[in-house]
Structures are given as structure tokens and as C-alpha cells.
Amino acid sequence: MTETARTARAGVPERPTLDGLEERWARRWQEEGTYAFDRSKQRRDVYAIDTPPPTVSGELHMGHVYSYTHTDTVARYQRMRGKAVFYPMGWDDNGLPTERRVQNVYGVRCDPALPYDPVWRPPAAPVDDAARRDPTPISRRNFIELCEQLTVTDEQAFEALWRRLGLSVDWSLTYTTIGRTARATSQRAFVRNLRRGEAYQSEAPTLWDVGFATAVAQAELEDRERQGAYYRLRFIASDGREVLIDTTRPELLPACVALVCHPDDERYADLVGGTVRSPLFDVEVPLRAHPLADPAKGTGVAMVSTFGDLTDVTWWRELRLPTRVVIGRDGRLLAEPPAGVPAQPYAALAGQTVNGARREIVGMLADAGDLIGEPRPITHPVKFYERGDRPLEIVSTRQWYLRNGGRDDSLRATLLARGAELHWVPAHMKHRYDHWVGGLTGDWLVSRQRFFGVPVPVWYRLDDTGEPDWSHPLTPDESALPVDPSTDPAPGYDESQRGRPGGFVGDPDVLDTWATSSLTPQIVGGWETDPDLFARIFPMDLRPQGQEIIRTWLFDSVVRSHFEHGVLPWRDTVLSGWILDPDHKKMAKSKGNVVTPLALLEQHGSDAVRYWAASGKPGMDLAFDPAQIKIGRRLATKLLNASKFALGLGAADALRAPATTPLDRAMLAELATVVTAASTAFDAYDHTAALQATEAFFWRFCDDYIELVKERAYGTGPAADSARAALASALSVQLRLFAPVLPYVTEEVWSWWRYGSVHSAPWPTTHEVARTIEGSGEPALLRLAGDALSQVRRAKSERKLSMKADVPLAEALGPAALLEQLNLVADDLRAAGRIGKLDLLPDRTPELVIACAF
Numbered sequence: 081m082t083e084t085a086r087t088a089r090a091g092v093p094e095r096p097t098l099d100g101l102e103e104r105w106a107r108r109w110q111e112e113g114t115y116a117f118d119r120s121k122q123r124r125d126v127y128a129i130d131t132p133p134p135t136v137s138g139e140l141h142m143g144h145v146y147s148y149t150h151t152d153t154v155a156r157y158q159r160m161r162g163k164a165v166f167y168p169m170g171w172d173d174n175g176l177p178t179e180r181r182v183q184n185v186y187g188v189r190c191d192p193a194l195p196y197d198p199v200w201r202p203p204a205a206p207v208d209d210a211a212r213r214d215p216t217p218i219s220r221r222n223f224i225e226l227c228e229q230l231t232v233t234d235e236q237a238f239e240a241l242w243r244r245l246g247l248s249v250d251w252s253l254t255y256t257t258i259g260r261t262a263r264a265t266s267q268r269a270f271v272r273n274l275r276r277g278e279a280y281q282s283e284a285p286t287l288w289d290v291g292f293a294t295a296v297a298q299a300e301l302e303d304r305e306r307q308g309a310y311y312r313l314r315f316i317a318s319d320g321r322e323v324l325i326d327t328t329r330p331e332l333l334p335a336c337v338a339l340v341c342h343p344d345d346e347r348y349a350d351l352v353g354g355t356v357r358s359p360l361f362d363v364e365v366p367l368r369a370h371p372l373a374d375p376a377k378g379t380g381v382a383m384v385s386t387f388g389d390l391t392d393v394t395w396w397r398e399l400r401l402p403t404r405v406v407i408g409r410d411g412r413l414l415a416e417p418p419a420g421v422p423a424q425p426y427a428a429l430a431g432q433t434v435n436g437a438r439r440e441i442v443g444m445l446a447d448a449g450d451l452i453g454e455p456r457p458i459t460h461p462v463k464f465y466e467r468g469d470r471p472l473e474i475v476s477t478r479q480w481y482l483r484n485g486g487r488d489d490s491l492r493a494t495l496l497a498r499g500a501e502l503h504w505v506p507a508h509m510k511h512r513y514d515h516w517v518g519g520l521t522g523d524w525l526v527s528r529q530r531f532f533g534v535p536v537p538v539w540y541r542l543d544d545t546g547e548p549d550w551s552h553p554l555t556p557d558e559s560a561l562p563v564d565p566s567t568d569p570a571p572g573y574d575e576s577q578r579g580r581p582g583g584f585v586g587d588p589d590v591l592d593t594w595a596t597s598s599l600t601p602q603i604v605g606g607w608e609t610d611p612d613l614f615a616r617i618f619p620m621d622l623r624p625q626g627q628e629i630i631r632t633w634l635f636d637s638v639v640r641s642h643f644e645h646g647v648l649p650w651r652d653t654v655l656s657g658w659i660l661d662p663d664h665k666k667m668a669k670s671k672g673n674v675v676t677p678l679a680l681l682e683q684h685g686s687d688a689v690r691y692w693a694a695s696g697k698p699g700m701d702l703a704f705d706p707a708q709i710k711i712g713r714r715l716a717t718k719l720l721n722a723s724k725f726a727l728g729l730g731a732a733d734a735l736r737a738p739a740t741t742p743l744d745r746a747m748l749a750e751l752a753t754v755v756t757a758a759s760t761a762f763d764a765y766d767h768t769a770a771l772q773a774t775e776a777f778f779w780r781f782c783d784d785y786i787e788l789v790k791e792r793a794y795g796t797g798p799a800a801d802s803a804r805a806a807l808a809s810a811l812s813v814q815l816r817l818f819a820p821v822l823p824y825v826t827e828e829v830w831s832w833w834r835y836g837s838v839h840s841a842p843w844p845t846t847h848e849v850a851r852t853i854e855g856s857g858e859p860a861l862l863r864l865a866g867d868a869l870s871q872v873r874r875a876k877s878e879r880k881l882s883m884k885a886d887v888p889l890a891e892a893l894g895p896a897a898l899l900e901q902l903n904l905v906a907d908d909l910r911a912a913g914r915i916g917k918l919d920l921l922p923d924r925t926p927e928l929v930i931a932c933a934f
């Protein structure tokens with residue numbers, strides 16, 4: 081495009097319309113680089129946004145539109161304030177959601193033992209349920225290729241929708257969390273964490289999702305209410321006394337390693353330190369005291385198994401108990417009993433699912449007389465992986481961890497202090513951060529037993545017997561990143577030595593998706609690869625995100641930036657509320673109540689949908705309301721028509737001329753207060769207040785001011801020139817005030833009479849408005865004139881007369897001082913109300929009354 085084409089004025093169309101604006105202007109913005117980041121700017125002149133990368137494993141919904149529109153208003157405002165806005169978009173495409181989607185679409189499953197098949201191709205059409213139930217096994221490399229293929233298709237659809245919505249993103253900055261840059265960045269950070277001692281490996285009890293066959297971190301848990309039962313079991317103390325315990329998991333009886341009671345529970349004080357024998361298995365276990373035991377719960381004595389829940393893990397660790405694991409990674413009871421547990425009673429449970437083993441052992445206990453009474457049904461919270469559909473188990477596995485203060489009080493205090501440095505919008509969201517960090521019970525588990533993700537960048541030497549040396553992992557040189565230990569040989573080895581004694585083996589796991597997403601500022605900012613860019617954008621200015629991922633994305637990003645850079649990754653964070661359905665329930669894919677945006681964008685236009693989104697403040701939940709979208713459409717249409725009318729009066733040629741009449745000066749003086757209000761609101765990330773102030777003035781401008789001055793503006797002479805100057809200034813300012821929320825219609829109108837893009841124009845200032853006012857202006861005068869005109873209109877309406885009907889005589893009654901003010905705009909009032917004679921009758925009424933005679 082030439083400079084002339086970029087800046088040409090289009091002129092006012094014969095019939096303005098909102099239809100087709102999105103396609104035309106989105107294309108123009110991209111061709112002209114309207115939103116391209118200017119990397120020549122110094123850091124003080126840059127506004128950098130750490131944009132949330134949406135998960136590309138489904139459809140965008142109105143919740144996405146809601147929150148991303150909020151961020152876009154910030155980007156547009158800061159750009160108009162003269163900042164070079166660094167506004168990237170990323171796609172979160174690795175991890176479990178993508179794998180599950182590939183499995184469902186193609187009816188496949190990953191089998192790492194299979195060799196790569198270069199000629200294998202997926203089904204051409206979506207598979208049926210039968211194929212999903214009996215998926216085709218394919219190699220890891222084939223599976224990853226499918227994931228990459230599907231995410232590219234999803235990303236294209238997402239980008240098209242974001243462009244239609246009008247996000248002012250610099251699309252040249254787009255990244256993916258599985259792309260080469262992201263993999264190298266994530267692995268570099270992990271290797272440095274490992275070298276500094278912030279990352280470590282441990283064999284420990286691990287929350288395990290049986291369905292996904294992977295470890296799960298504390299931040300990914302959710303409690304779901306489930307039906308269960310309490311079973312009362314009889315243990316026998318060494319003196320023959322019965323000790324009864326209540327448990328919801330009798331199938332873990334062979335994993336029992338102790339009983340516990342509260343230290344102050346006198347009922348069992350004499351038994352503490354002794355032993356009891358378990359029913360069925362007759363295994364001797366200690367009875368210990370611990371403050372987490374609840375004397376009021378059940379019998380006051382709890383069974384400690386390895387492991388039934390997280391409390392078991394705490395007791396096991398703090399009481400230094402032995403380990404008897406009975407549940408494997410597949411969710412079934414192991415084939416062999418743990419050490420010290422007799423094989424004969426255990427044989428009936430071996431290989432069974434958890435539920436099957438529970439039914440079996442309950443029958444065995446009943447037959448043995450060790451089940452006391454009937455099971456008591458309960459409803460209780462059960463821990464699930466947030467994306468899973470089966471209760472979590474706790475199994476002993478070797479995993480990678482990052483320190484996060486869960487086991488280090490000093491680090492915890494430091495990370496809490498980081499949270500206090502951050503500017504939270506709204507402020508009360510900080511409590512969620514503090515609550516999460518204060519309640520951590522362990523470090524961040526970052527390894528996952530999956531396939532499509534960033535590989536853990538380590539290998540292990542194999543000794544002469546082929547056993548790995550876990551304590552001395554081999555790491556790559558940073559120049560070699562990214563690496564895949566499953567296909568790349570370890571440093572100093574060749575591929576022929578893989579899996580052989582004296583050779584090496586690669587770590588088979590991938591990093592948790594948050595271990596990569598927590599580095600989005602580093603990924604998109606060119607950390608270690610583009611130092612010049614990184615210096616201009618880091619630390620960033622804004623992290624917008626959902627409130628539900630404070631504990632993951634926000635906290636994890638703080639942890640990584642603290643370790644690597646010793647600072648917060650951004651200055652401000654703005655938290656979104658949730659979108660509610662008509663029943664005021666949170667919209668969620670799992671609930672089946674989400675609304676997708678494309679049809680609404682096509683029907684009402686993007687500006688109308690953005691108007692609805694902007695009506696919700698940060699942190700505020702908002703009900704989905706199509707009526708609000710229709711109001712946004714009406715506003716955009718009115719902006720088109722009012723602008724055409726004002727420009728038709730000759731306003732375009734009067735820009736920067738002085739406004740001299742009292743009514744014109746009053747309107748502009750009030751507009752100056754709106755500029756202040758909108759600017760203050762945007763500075764505080766309150767786009768809703770900015771929109772409300774702008775919209776309220778706009779309707780008064782249309783309904784009152786334009787009607788009052790249009791007869792004068794049609795004329796000639798100083799008074800007409802003043803009206804056209806005021807109209808021009810007001811239109812220019814209001815287009816820019818609306819631009820962050822209504823980008824398409826404001827750009828369209830701007831192109832009729834101004835050069836360049838409204839989105840590159842400077843944000844309006846009170847000084848700019850004041851320059852148009854000759855002398856001073858009194859905002860109350862516009863409201864007074866509007867009130868008087870409204871009363872004239874009401875009088876006509878009550879008599880069912882046209883608004884164009886003449887009023888032979890009107891009397892204005894009210895305090896003398898008020899009528900003095902009204903007299904300043906009397907000519908405009910007579911013209912707008914078609915009043916033949918206007919008499920001012922002071923001090924007849926305590927407030928303004930316009931009495932019309934017909």
C-alpha cells in the first residue's frame with residue numbers, strides 16, 4: 081500500500097452500514113501494519129502485554145470473547161496514549177487436551193513401543209464411537225505428528241475468529257507452546273533450575289490419574305461430591321482389646337501401616353505406642369498419635385494406608401511409617417502383596433479394580449466377623465484431576481519437581497512478598513494468591529507421563545547391569561536446545577548406545593503444560609535469543625487472565641521469573657470474571673451450557689458483541705444477555721448516522737475552528753469532563769466506567785445538542801461557524817473515546833473525514849477540547865437546555881402531536897438565575913422546539929417548568 085492509500089479520506093457514503101466492516105477493516109489493518117509493534121521504542125515508551133494463549137483443543141466461547149475484549153481495550157487505549165504496544169497472541173497446544181482431542185477425532189492411541197511408520201495416514205473422515213472405543217495403536221512420533229496437524233487447523237480457526245472480533249494483536253508475534261522457540265525456552269529454564277538446585281527428582285507418593293495414566297500436580301486438583309460409605313472394621317490390640325476404625329476405603333486394608341488418634345484423646349492414650357493387628361491379614365501395625373486425627377470423626381481412630389488420600393501421605397511422612405503399596409498405575413491392585421502381607425488372603429484382591437477389590441474385601445470382612453454393622457452411606461468430596469473422570473489414586477513414582485515454597489518457609493515468604501508487589505485488579509483477588517501459596521503442601525510436580533509436550537531434557541547413564549543412575553542426570557548444552565531425549569542421543573554418546581549397559585537412556589516424560597506456559601513472557605520476548613527485544617518488553621506491564629488459574633499460570637509465572645530474573649514478570653494483573661448462563665450458572669464446556677460467538681458476530685457485528693463484553697468490569701461475573709448485544713448494535717448504528725448528519729452540516733471543514741456561542745462552549749466543557757472520566761477509568765483498567773461515561777454523553781449529544789444546534793448549523797455567519805466547529809471537535813473526540821470498545825464503526829467514520837487510522841490517533845485530552853472553546857464553558861448549560869427541550873417534546877407527545885409541530889407560545893418559569901442561564905440558549909431552544917414566542921417568567925416556580933400553548 082502507498083502512503084496515499086493508507087491515509088486517504090473516503091468521504092461520507094450515501095447509505096452508511098455496519099455490514100461488511102469487519103472483513104474490510106481487518107484486512108486493511110493487517111496490510112497497513114496498524115498494530116505492528118515498533119521495536120525502536122525504549123522500554124519507557126513500550127506497553128507490553130502477556131496475552132493468555134488459549135487452549136486450541138475445542139471451540140472458543142463467549143467467556144473467551146469477554147476476557148480478550150477487555151485486554152484489547154487496554155491495548156488500544158495504550159496505543160492511542162502514544163505507547164508502542166507489544167501485544168502478541170499464543171496458542172497453548174501441548175498437553176492432555178490436545179492428546180484427548182486427537183484420540184477422539186482419529187480413533188488412535190499412542191504406543192511408544194511401536195516404531196515410526198512414515199507411510200501411515202489417519203482416517204480421512206472423523207471416526208465413529210466404535211473406533212474410539214477400540215483405538216488404533218500408533219508410534220509416538222506418528223501420534224505427535226497428528227497432534228501437530230490438528231492443532232494447526234484449530235489455530236487457523238481461532239485466529240480467524242480473533243481477527244473478526246477485532247483484537248489489535250500483532251500477528252507477527254504469534255507463538256505456540258509446542259513450537260521450537262517454546263520448547264527451547266522451556267528446556268533452557270528447566271536446565272538452569274536443575275543446575276541451581278531448584279529442580280529435583282524424587283521417588284514419592286504421587287497423585288495419579290488412572291484414565292490419563294499420568295501424574296497430577298496439586299494445582300490441577302478439584303473436589304467433586306461423590307456417593308460413598310463408611311465401613312467399620314475391627315482391629316485387635318496386643319492386650320486383646322478391640323479397636324474400631326471407620327474407613328471409606330476398606331480395599332486398602334492390605335496397605336495399612338498404622339492407626340492414629342489425637343494426642344489428647346484419652347480413650348486411646350494407653351494404646352499409643354503399642355501395636356494392633358489388622359483384620360483378615362493379621363499384620364501388626366503401630367498405633368500412633370497425631371494432631372490431624374479428629375476425635376469427633378467416627379471412632380476417633382483412623383487407618384493410615386499407603387496411600388488413600390493426602391492426609392495419609394502427611395501421616396506417612398511425619399510419622400516416618402513404612403510403605404505398603406497395593407495400587408498400581410493402571411488403577412488395579414498389584415499382582416503381588418507388599419512385604420509383610422500374607423499372600424493367601426491377598427490373592428482374592430490381586431488384579432482387581434479398586435471398586436471390585438472393595439466389594440470383595442467387604443464380603444471377606446463380613447464373613448470373618450470383622451465388619452461391624454452395616455456400611456453407612458455418605459456423600460463426600462473426592463479428589464479428581466480437573467480434566468479427568470475417575471477419582472485420583474496415590475501411587476509411588478519417580479517424578480520431577482520444582483521448588484515453590486511448599487516445603488520451604490523462606491521461599492514461601494519470598495513468593496508471598498512477590499504477590500504483595502503485584503498490582504491486582506480487582507484488589508481482592510490477591511487473597512486467592514495468598515491463600516494458595518500459604519496452603520501449599522508440597523513442591524510443584526512438573527513431569528507428566530504423556531507424549532505431546534516439551535520433553536524433559538535429561539538422560540541417565542546406564543551401569544553395567546543396565547540400571548539408570550537417577551542421581552546424576554545428563555543435561556544438554558543450551559546451544560543444542562531444543563532436544564528430545566527419546567530420539568536424540570545423550571551428550572557424549574551415540575544412538576547405538578541407547579538402552580545398552582554402559583550406555584544411556586532418555587527421560588521418557590514431558591513437562592507439565594504450565595511449566596512451559598509459565599514462561600510466556602520469556603518465550604515471546606526473545607529471552608536469550610533476542611536480548612534487544614527482551615530489554616524493551618521485560619518485565620512486562622500487564623498479565624490479563626482468568627481468576628481460576630491464579631494458582632497455576634499466575635503463581636507459576638511468578639516462581640519462574642523469581643528464580644531466573646529476580647523480579648516479577650509484569651507490573652499489573654487484571655483478573656476476569658466468569659460468564660454466566662441465563663440461570664446465572666458459570667458457563668463451562670463440561671456443563672454443556674456454553675455459547676459460541678461466531679453466529680452472534682455474524683448476526684449483530686463485532687462492535688455489538690464487544691459492547692456487551694465491555695459492560696462487565698474486571699473480576700465481575702456477567703450473565704450472557706443477547707439484549708445487551710442488540711443495544712451495542714443500536715449504539716454503533718447511531719454513531720454512523722449521527723456522524724453522517726454532523727459531517728453533512730459541514731463539520732469536517734470546521735475542525736480546529738473556535739466555538740463561540742454559550743451552548744457550543746457548554747457542550748465542549750462537558751465533553752472535557754468525559755475525557756477526564758474516561759481517561760481515569762482506562763488508567764485504572766475500568767473499561768466499563770469509561771464506556772458508560774462516553775455513551776451517556778453521546779446520547780445527550782445526539783438527543784439534545786444536535787437537535788438544539790442543527791438549525792443554526794445549517795445557516796451562515798459566526799453562530800453557524802461556531803456550531804460546526806463544536807460538532808467537528810465533539811465528533812473527533814467521541815470517535816477516539818469509543819475506539820477501544822467499538823473499533824470497526826469508529827474506524828469507518830474516521831475514514832470519511834480524517835487521515836490515517838483512528839487507532840493510531842492520539843487519545844483526546846482536556847487541553848485539546850479547551851483549545852476549541854473561546855473563553856470558558858459551563859457544562860450545566862447543556863443540561864438545562866436539554867431539560868427545557870425535553871419538556872417541550874413531552875408536551876407535544878402528550879397531545880399526540882408531531883415533533884415538528886409549531887408551538888405558538890411557550891412560557892419558561894423558574895428561579896431568575898436559572899432563567900438567566902436559559903436565556904443564553906433561548907434562540908437554539910426556540911429553533912429546536914419550533915417555538916414562536918418564548919416568555920421568561922422568573923421566580924414563579926422553584927424549578928424549571930416549560931409551559932406550552934397550542
